[in-house]
Amino acid sequence: xxxxxxxxxxxxxxxxxxxxxxxxxxxxxxxxxxxxxxxxxxxxxxxxxxxxxxxxxxxxxxxxxxxxxxxxxxxxxxxxxxxxxxxxxxxxxxxxxxxxxxxxxxxxxxxxxxxxxxxxxxxxxxxxxxxxxxxxxxxxxxxxxxxxxxxxxxxxxxxxxxxxxxxxxxxxxxxxxxxxxxxxxxxxxxxxxxxxxxxxxxxxxxxxxxxxxxxxxxxxxxxxxxxxxxxxxxxxxxxxxxxxxxxxxxxxxxxxxxxxxxxxxxxxxxxxxxxxxxxxxxxxxxxxxxxxxxxxxxxxxxxxxxxxxxxxxxxxxxxxxxxxxxxxxxxxxxxxxxxxxxxxxxxxxxxxxxxxxxxxxxxxxxxxxxxxxxxxxxxxxxxxxxxxxxxxxxxxxxxxx
Amino acid sequence: xxxxxxxxxxxxxxxxxxxxxxxxxxxxxxxxxxxxxxxxxxxxxxxxxxxxxxxxxxxxxxxxxxxxxxxxxxxxxxxxxxxxxxxxxxxxxxxxxxxxxxxxxxxxxxxxxxxxxxxxxxxxxxxxxxxxxxxxxxxxxxxxxxxxxxxxxxxxxxxxxxxxxxxxxxxxxxxxxxxxxxxxxxxxxxxxxxxxxxxxxxxxxxxxxxxxxxxxxxxxxxxxxxxxxxxxxxxxxxxxxxxxxxxxxxxxxxxxxxxxxxxxxxxxxxxxxxxxxxxxxxxxxxxxxxxxxxxxxxxxxxxxxxxxxxxxxxxxxxxxxxxxxxxxxxxxxxxxxxxxxxxxxxxxxxxxxxxxxxxxxxxxxxxxxxxxxxxxxxxxxxxxxxxxxxxxxxxxxxxxx
Numbered sequence: 028x029x030x031x032x033x034x035x036x037x038x039x040x041x042x043x044x045x046x047x048x049x050x051x052x053x054x055x056x057x058x059x060x061x062x063x064x065x066x067x068x069x070x071x072x073x074x075x076x077x078x079x080x081x082x083x084x085x086x087x088x089x090x091x092x093x094x095x096x097x098x099x100x101x102x103x104x105x106x107x108x109x110x111x112x113x114x115x116x117x118x119x120x121x122x123x124x125x126x127x128x129x130x131x132x133x134x135x136x137x138x139x140x141x142x143x144x145x146x147x148x149x150x151x152x153x154x155x156x157x158x159x160x161x162x163x164x165x166x167x168x169x170x171x172x173x174x175x176x177x178x179x180x181x182x183x184x185x186x187x188x189x190x191x192x193x194x195x196x197x198x199x200x201x202x203x204x205x206x207x208x209x210x211x212x213x214x215x216x217x218x219x220x221x222x223x224x225x226x227x228x229x230x231x232x233x234x235x236x237x238x239x240x241x242x243x244x245x246x247x248x249x250x251x252x253x254x255x256x257x258x259x260x261x262x263x264x265x266x267x268x269x270x271x272x273x274x275x276x277x278x279x280x281x282x283x284x285x286x287x288x289x290x291x292x293x294x295x296x297x298x299x300x301x302x303x304x305x306x307x308x309x310x311x312x313x314x315x316x317x318x319x320x321x322x323x324x325x326x327x328x329x330x331x332x333x334x335x336x337x338x339x340x341x342x343x344x345x346x347x348x349x350x351x352x353x354x355x356x357x358x359x360x361x362x363x364x365x366x367x368x369x370x371x372x373x374x375x376x377x378x379x380x381x382x383x384x385x386x387x388x389x390x391x392x393x394x395x396x397x398x399x400x401x402x403x404x405x406x407x408x409x410x411x412x413x414x415x416x417x418x419x420x421x422x423x424x425x426x427x428x
Numbered sequence: 429x430x431x432x433x434x435x436x437x438x439x440x441x442x443x444x445x446x447x448x449x450x451x452x453x454x455x456x457x458x459x460x461x462x463x464x465x466x467x468x469x470x471x472x473x474x475x476x477x478x479x480x481x482x483x484x485x486x487x488x489x490x491x492x493x494x495x496x497x498x499x500x501x502x503x504x505x506x507x508x509x510x511x512x513x514x515x516x517x518x519x520x521x522x523x524x525x526x527x528x529x530x531x532x533x534x535x536x537x538x539x540x541x542x543x544x545x546x547x548x549x550x551x552x553x554x555x556x557x558x559x560x561x562x563x564x565x566x567x568x569x570x571x572x573x574x575x576x577x578x579x580x581x582x583x584x585x586x587x588x589x590x591x592x593x594x595x596x597x598x599x600x601x602x603x604x605x606x607x608x609x610x611x612x613x614x615x616x617x618x619x620x621x622x623x624x625x626x627x628x629x630x631x632x633x634x635x636x637x638x639x640x641x642x643x644x645x646x647x648x649x650x651x652x653x654x655x656x657x658x659x660x661x662x663x664x665x666x667x668x669x670x671x672x673x674x675x676x677x678x679x680x681x682x683x684x685x686x687x688x689x690x691x692x693x694x695x696x697x698x699x700x701x702x703x704x705x706x707x708x709x710x711x712x713x714x715x716x717x718x719x720x721x722x723x724x725x726x727x728x729x730x731x732x733x734x735x736x737x738x739x740x741x742x743x744x745x746x747x748x749x750x751x752x753x754x755x756x757x758x759x760x761x762x763x764x765x766x767x768x769x770x771x772x773x774x775x776x777x778x779x780x781x782x783x784x785x786x787x788x789x790x791x792x793x794x795x796x797x798x799x800x801x802x803x804x805x806x807x808x809x810x811x812x813x814x815x816x817x818x819x820x821x822x823x824x825x826x827x828x829x
Contacts, residue, residue, distance in 0.1 A: 176704060236688040236711035237680065243712040244676045246705055247719075248649055251669035268652035275645045276677060279638065284772070287637040293742060303577060304647055304732055308739065310637035311644040318648075331705055338709065341694060368769070371685070 055124070056132045056139060059116035061087050061155055064192050073185065079175040083164070086189045087112045087155025088147035091131055092139030094195065099425050101195040102137055102418070103186065104146040105203030105210040108277075108333055109325055111154035114146035115139075129407045136411040137202070141422070145193065149210075150185040151177045151333050153326035160261065160326040172258035177332060179206070179340045183213045187221075197221045199422055202414070204228035204403035205370065206333070209340050212378070215357045216342060224358040224421040226414055228403045229367050231374035232348055232381070233341035238369065241280055242334040245273035249327045258328050270327045271318035278317050283366040283399030348377070349384035359389040360417045362410070364402035390417070456525070457533045457540060460517035462488050462556055465590050474586065480576040484565070487590045488513045488556025489548035492532055493540030495596065500826050502596040503538055503819070504587065505547040506604030506611040509678075509734055510726055512555035515547035516540075530808045537812040538603070543819070546594065550611075551586045552578045552734050554727035561662065561727040573659035578733060580607070580741045584614045588622075598622045600823055603815070605629035605804035606771065607734070610741050613779070616758045617743060625759040625822040627815055629804045630768050632775035633749055633782070634742035639770065642681055643735040646674030650728045659729050671728045672719030679718050684767040684800030749778070750785035760790040761818045763811070765803035791818070 065085040067073065072080030089112045094101055104114050104127065115131035117124050125146075131137040137144050148156040151174070159174035166173075190198070201222055203211040208230025215225050231238070252269025254260055282290075291310035306312045343351050359382055363375035372393050382389030394409050396402040403410070466486040468474065473481030490513045495502060505515050505528065516532035518525050526547075532538040538545050549557040552575070560575035567574075591599070602623055604612040609631025616626050632639070653670025655661055683691075692711035707713045744752050762780050764773035773794050783790030795810050797803040804811070 172704060233694065235685060236692040236694065236709065237683075237685045239694075239709050240676075240680045240688065240711050240715055243707060243709070243715060244673060244680065247669075247676065247716075248652075248673045250705065251649075251653065251673055253654060268648075272645060272649045272652055272673065275641075275648060279641045279645065282638075284636060284638045287641065291637040293634065293637065293640075293746075303573060304651065304736065306644060308637065308640050308644070310641050314641055314644060315648075335705065345694075 055128070056091050056116035058119055059089055059091065059113070059125070060118065061089055061112050063087055063155060064189050066188050066192070073188075075175055076178045076180045076184075077176060081157070081175055084150065084157045084185060085155070085161070086147050086150065086157075086185055087152075088145060088189055089113055089115075089125075090146075090193070091115050091137075091144040092142050094143040094193075097426070098194065098196060099199060100141060100422065101143045101145060101190070101193075101198050102200045102202060103190065103198050103214070104131065104137065104144060105186075105201065105207035105214075106146065106149065107203075107205035107207050108337065109321075109330075110148075110207070111152065112146050112148040112156075113154075115144070126404070130411065130414075136407075136414040137418070138415070142199065142418070143195075145190070145195070147186055147189055149182045149206075149333065151182070151329060151336060153329040156185075158326065159258065159328035159332055169261040171261070171328060174328070174332065176335060178336050179209050179213050180217065182336070183210050183217055186210070186214075187218060198223060199425060200224045200226060200418060202226040202228070203230070205230055205400065206337050208370075209337065209342075212342055213340075215355060215359070216351055219355045219357060222357045223425055224360070224417070226360045226362065226417065227375070227378065228362045228410075229364055229370045229375075229400055230378075231370050232343065232378050234338050235374075239338045241276060241369075242338050245276050246331050246334060248272035248276070249330060255327060258331075260327070265322055266327050267319065267322040270322050270325070270330065271315075273327075273330060274321040274325075275314040275318040278314055280369040281399060281401045283368060283397060285366055285397040286399055286401070289397065348381035352381055352385035352387050355385065355387050357387070358417075358421055359387060360413070361389060361391045362403075362413065363391075363393045364396045364398065364400070364406070365393055366397050367400045367402060369400040456529070457492050457517035459520055460490055460492065460514070460526070461519065462490055462513050464488055464556060465593050467589055467593070474589075476576055477579045477581045477585075478577060482558070482576055485551065485558045485586060486556070486562070487548050487551065487558075487586055488553075489546060489590055490514055490516075490526070491547075491594070492516050492538075492545040493543050495544040495594075498827070499595065499597060500600060501542060501823065502544045502546060502591070502594075502599050503601045503603060504591065504599050504615070505532065505538065505545060506587075506602065506608035506615075507547065507550065508604075508606035508608050509738065510722075510731075511549075511608070512553065513547050513549040513557075514555075516545070527805070531812065531815075537808075537815040538819070539816070542823070543600065544596075546591065546596070548587055548590055550583045550607075550734065552583070552730060552737065554730040557586075559727065560659065560729035560733055570662040572662070572729060575729070575733065577736060579737050580610050580614050581618065583737070584611050584618055587611070587615075588619060599624060600826065601625045601627060601819060603627040603629070604631070606631055606801065607738050609771075610738065610743075613743055614741075616756060616760070617752055620756045620758060623758045624826055625761070625818070627761045627763065627818065628776070628779065629763045629811075630765055630771045630776075630801055631779075632771050633744065633779050635739050636775075640739045642677060642770075643739050646677050647732050647735060649673035649677070650731060656728060659732075661728070666723055667728050668720065668723040671723050671726070671731065672716075674728075674731060675722040675726075676715040676719040679715055681770040682800060682802045684769060684798060686767055686798040687800055687802070690798065749782035753782055753786035753788050756786065756788050758788070759818075759822055760788060761814070762790060762792045763804075763814065764792075764794045765797045765799065765801070765807070766794055767798050768801045768803060770801040
């Protein structure tokens with residue numbers, strides 16, 4: 028149970044002395060727990076963009092801070108490809124905090140003293156939300172490839188039902204980086220009157236062929252592993268080598284030429300390698316480590332489904348993007364990082380240009396960073412400054428209006 | 429037998445009427461054959477940079493045009509990762525000409541009416557030169573992983589023996605793109621007095637961690653395929669899926685974001701896909717096609733050995749590059765392509781800067797192209813203009829001096 032969800036009469040968290048100490052010294056939310064919301068959209072199934080139905084659907088989520096009386100302070104945080112609902116605070120049994128803990132908490136960018144922050148694991152995922160590794164109501168066993176193809180829009184529609192369940196009618200902001208940014212953009216277009224503002228970080232309005240190509244090769248690596256067994260590997264040997272190769276490709280695209288140079292250079296690992304083609308360069312050892320650990324925390328079929336959803340994402344689907352954005356009053360903050368070559372700044376600029384043509388309120392900021400696409404997960408100071416001020420402004424306007 | 433190797437009394441090719449017709453209309457060399465030179469360096473083995481010995485060694489090569497009487501017109505062309513000795517002209521049984529046929533031939537950039545052009549398959553390769561798929565003298569069967577690790581320097585030392593065999597004491601030019609450029613650079617440093625000029629195209633003086641990372645993932649994809657069987661797959665099932673994934677990764681890095689956009693966009697293939705994760709985007713279909721065809725023309729173990737040689741390439745090995753180039757009188761033309769993100773222009777500029785610091789004669793040219801790294805294999809007009817004039821100048825100076 029998230030103790031910060033207990034609200035006082037003002038809808039705010041009743042602070043205890045030890046909480047204040049934690050917050051002021053560690054600026055940390057403290058212990059949190061993932062919660063689950065299960066629904067079956069009428070008539071008994073959740074209808075996907077493809078027309079296929081699925082149900083029941085469970086969405087894993089966490090909340091931090093408290094919803095105020097006016098229900099005006101809710102922020103939805105949307106995660107990237109391999110993220111989960113655990114964005115901040117600590118789970119009782121785990122040492123590491125959530126994936127964006129530096130950004131979410133008391134006094135942080137997404138200030139839990141001010142805002143009610145929600146983060147949910149996407150539909151199709153493997154961290155508590157319904158996905159290919161979940162039990163199929165038909166067989167009782169895991170769906171595997173019987174799971175229907177899902178889209179970014181399906182993820183967003185499931186999140187909308189979660190927010191309805193939480194009593195959040197309108198969002199102060201939707202916020203996401205990478206695939207999270209695609210969801211945020213889809214929120215703005217699907218539910219324009221429910222979204223006061225959006226922070227779109229290191230993202231795009233549609234996947235380019237190069238971006239599709241990287242995902243495609245990752246999927247091929249998984250499916251080339253005989254243990255993948257047409258998606259039916261649950262309870263048996265896992266396609267760990269295939270998933271590992273897919274993850275290594277991903278990691279190359281998340282970093283930049285510069286950040287790899289700084290982090291690894293051409294340094295060799297100390298130990299004499301036992302084998303001719305052992306990863307003797309540090310950079311290779313790092314990729315191995317990240318690749319082979321990934322199997323412990325991610326379902327290979329979820330990787331296939333989610334990357335496919337990303338590849339199919341094209342917000343305007345061939346039509347002019349600005350026409351889709353016309354009449355939208357959501358305030359947008361669009362952020363790109365200078366060394367991000369996976370979602371390069373020009374893709375953010377395309378969104379900004381479309382917003383300007385549509386007469387929308389959009390601000391663009393390109394942050395200088397050497398960290399490539401990973402920058403949104405590691406560059407906290409400038410992001411904090413930027414998001415804090417943006418949110419304060421939209422929050423003040425909302426309360427004033 | 430390459431009929432253009434028959435020389436007249438001036439050391440030039442005796443043209444027949446049909447040859448002239450072919451050359452003037454098709455600008456084509458005509459039929460050529462790959463030749464083979466086998467040697468065992470004293471004392472019976474070819475000694476590698478690692479100290480290990482190997483022998484006998486066969487190098488596959490082709491020649492076009494004729495060596496003049498002064499032996500002053502020889503140009504060595506060096507191929508990239510998956511290239512071969514067949515750079516120009518046609519083989520009797522094949523429809524497609526050599527891989528740089530647009531650049532090599534009568535009147536072309538490497539004008540076979542003027543120059544004697546040699547191209548050899550690298551040591552470690554699988555197109556006629558000794559490599560891991562060759563018969564090991566010990567067992568009679570293929571070397572497999574018993575083949576020793578080789579380096580770019582080893583490739584160059586083998587080429588030197590081939591040129592000695594062909595009676596070429598000095599080269600008018602060494603020329604190569606990508607890995608070919610690394611060999612050309614190594615030639616300049618290893619045999620400075622034998623190399624009059626060098627054209628280094630889309631290359632680097634050392635592999636960066638990002639470049640190593642891409643190769644590492646390709647190797648891991650091959651080795652993850654159970655058919656790879658620790659390199660012992662000859663005569664059995666081939667690791668085609670693993671090699672295919674490696675090749676797909678390669679192709680993404682050879683193209684650019686722009687060229688993929690132009691060539692594929694987000695177009696889907698016409699046919700309804702039979703399977704959820706079929707490559708439905710055109711870009712994915714293209715990568716599949718290139719990936720799965722690769723097994724018909726390349727040995728997976730050669731892919732491991734050659735990429736490893738590339739990754740280990742660091743000309744100055746941590747020392748200042750300009751110190752290595754001091755006193756070298758080879759004239760250098762260094763060419764990069766604007767959209768090449770695998771070997772970005774800054775890496776060519778590093779070589780130029782070192783040349784300038786060393787007082788070497790170096791000219792740099794960055795050609796505008798959307799084709800990414802592939803540009804050196806497809807952008808012929810500007811390259812032809814540039815190389816033709818550069819070679820004429822160094823050839824004139826050589827004959828004059």
